[in-house]
Amino acid sequence: MKLLAIESSAKAASCAVLEDGVPLACTWQSTGLTHSRTLLPMAADLLRNSGLALEDMDAIALAAGPGSFTGLRIGAAAVKGLAWGTGKPCIPVSTLEAMAWPLAHLEGVVVCAMDARRQQIYNAVFQAGADELSRLREDRAISLEDAAADLKGMAGPLTVVGDGAELCRDSLAARGIPCRLAPPHLLRQSAVGVGMAAWRLWPGGAVPAQELSLSYLRLSQAERERLEREGNHSFSEQKKD
Numbered sequence: 001m002k003l004l005a006i007e008s009s010a011k012a013a014s015c016a017v018l019e020d021g022v023p024l025a026c027t028w029q030s031t032g033l034t035h036s037r038t039l040l041p042m043a044a045d046l047l048r049n050s051g052l053a054l055e056d057m058d059a060i061a062l063a064a065g066p067g068s069f070t071g072l073r074i075g076a077a078a079v080k081g082l083a084w085g086t087g088k089p090c091i092p093v094s095t096l097e098a099m100a101w102p103l104a105h106l107e108g109v110v111v112c113a114m115d116a117r118r119q120q121i122y123n124a125v126f127q128a129g130a131d132e133l134s135r136l137r138e139d140r141a142i143s144l145e146d147a148a149a150d151l152k153g154m155a156g157p158l159t160v161v162g163d164g165a166e167l168c169r170d171s172l173a174a175r176g177i178p179c180r181l182a183p184p185h186l187l188r189q190s191a192v193g194v195g196m197a198a199w200r201l202w203p204g205g206a207v208p209a210q211e212l213s214l215s216y217l218r219l220s221q222a223e224r225e226r227l228e229r230e231g232n233h234s235f236s237e238q239k240k241d
Contacts, residue, residue, distance in 0.1 A: 001019065001020055001059075001199065001201055002017065002018070002019045002024075002052075002056055002057050003017070003058055003059045003060065003061050003091070003195055003198055003199065003202070004016075004017055004043060004046075004047070004057045004059075004060050004061070004082075005017075005060075005061040005062075005191040005192070005195035005198060006016060006039065006043065006060070006061065006062050006063070006078060006191055006194065007063045007075070007076050007095075007098070007189050007190060007191040007193075007194050008035045008039055008063065008067075008068075008071045008072065008074055008075030008078075009063045009065065009067025009068055009071050009072055009075070009095045009114070009189055010067055010068055010071060010114065010163045010188070011029035011030055011032075011068075011163065012028060012029065012040060012189060013028075013029050013030075013035045013038050013039050013070065013071075014026065014027060014028040014029065014189070014191040014192075015039070015042045015043045015046050015191050016025050016046075016190070016191035016192045016194070016195050017046060017047065017050055017052060017057075017195075018192070018195035018196070018199060020199065020200035021195070022044055023192050023195065024050060025046055025049070025050040026046070026190070026191060026192050027042050027045070028036045028190060028191075029042060030188070034072050034075040034107055034173070035048065035070075035071055035075065038111055039074060039075065039078050039182050040078055040241070041074055041200070043082070046165050052139045054082060054085075054088070054150075055086060057086075057088060058088070058089075058202070059088055059089045059090065059091050059198070059206050060079050060082055060083050060088050060089075060090050060091070061090070061091040061092075061123070061197075062076060062090060062092050062093070062196055062212070063075065063081045063093060063094075063095040063098050063189065063191075063194045064073055064076070064092035064093060064094070064095070064212070064213070064215055065094070065215035065217065066095055066096065066114065066122040066139060066141070066215060066216060066217040066218075067095045067097055067114060067122070067216045068191075069075070069216060072214050073214070076214055079209070079212065080205065080210075082208045083208075083209035085207045089203075089206035089207060089208060089209075090206065090209055090211075090212045091198040091201055091202060091205050091206050091207075092198040092205075092209055092212055092213065092214075093194055093198050093201065093205075094124065094139055094197070094215070095114065095122075095189065096112040096122060096123070096139050096162075096193040097112075097124060097126070097135075097139075097197050098135070098189065098190075098196070099114075099161050099189055099193055100112055100124070100128065100133055100146065100195035101193045101196035101197050102186045102190065102192060102193050102196065103128055103159060103161060103186060104128050104129075104131045104132055104133050104196075105128070105130075105131050106128050107128065107129045107157075108127075108128060108129070108156055108157040108158065108159060109125060109126070109127060109128070109136070109154055109155070109157070109158050110125070110126045110127075110128045110133070110159050110161060110182075111123070111125055111136045111151065111158050111159065111160045111161070111168065112124045112125070112160075112162050113147075113160055113161070113162045113163075113164035113165050113167065113168035113177065114162045114163055114164045114189075115163055115164035115167055116141055116218070119143055119144055119145075120142060120143050120144070121141075121142060121147060121164045121167065122139065122140070122141055122164070122217060123139075123141075123142050123147055123168075124137055124138065124140070125137035125151070125154075127238055128159075136154075137150070139215065139217060139224065140201055141217045141218045144167070144168065144171040145171075147168065147171070148171055148177060149168070151172065151177060152175070152177055154201050156178065157178070157179070157180060158172070158177070158179035158180070159179070159180055159181070159182055160172070160179050160180070160182065161181075161182040161187060162187075162188070162189065163188055163189065164171055165181050165182065165187055166181070191196055
């Protein structure tokens with residue numbers, strides 16, 4: 001089973017081709033260019049340089065959230081376009097679970113952390129070992145303080161991964177909770193992890209392009225600001241009455 005995997009949930013963009021869960025080729029870029037500019041050319045170059053075509057893929061996998069709202073939407077638009085054009089199914093996977101799979105060979109607890117701003121992280125926790133994962137915490141948006149309280153006393157070792165790993169590590173260390181960062185080459189989100197997670201969901205987790213959906217876990221900043229404005233407006237109207 002061959003699949004094309006795409007990761008666009010954070011600053012870096014990456015694409016990978018996997019066969020039966022094993023990487024055949026991958027490309028990763030974090031140069032500050034927008035995903036709308038880099039993602040599709042990366043995927044096309046990757047397939048061409050691998051001697052493969054989109055028609056050779058059984059499915060297209062995507063990190064479907066949480067993560068950057070803009071990045072996720074760009075990734076979803078790219079995957080839907082590729083899938084509609086070829087009739088391929090899509091496999092949406094948790095961004096956080098995808099981060100954990102490249103660390104499944106480690107013995108211990110994998111703490112996935114994406115910087116969600118406002119002293120929060122997107123977080124999930126997995127028990128790793130023997131190239132398998134078992135989920136200990138569902139995907140969540142949680143404050144650094146609450147995450148530390150939840151992880152305190154959890155049997156370790158704790159390995160932290162993701163673009164919020166340093167932030168989470170520092171918060172845990174400040175509260176006396178020992179942990180370590182994932183190795184540098186496995187620290188950031190990667191399409192390889194997306195492919196590893198998607199392969200384990202095949203075929204039951206595959207959906208048509210029109211049914212592909214994203215998981216944001218919380219409202220965007222624009223939506224929060226709109227609700228705050230509407231709330232203030234309602235309060236003003238009540239005072240007038």
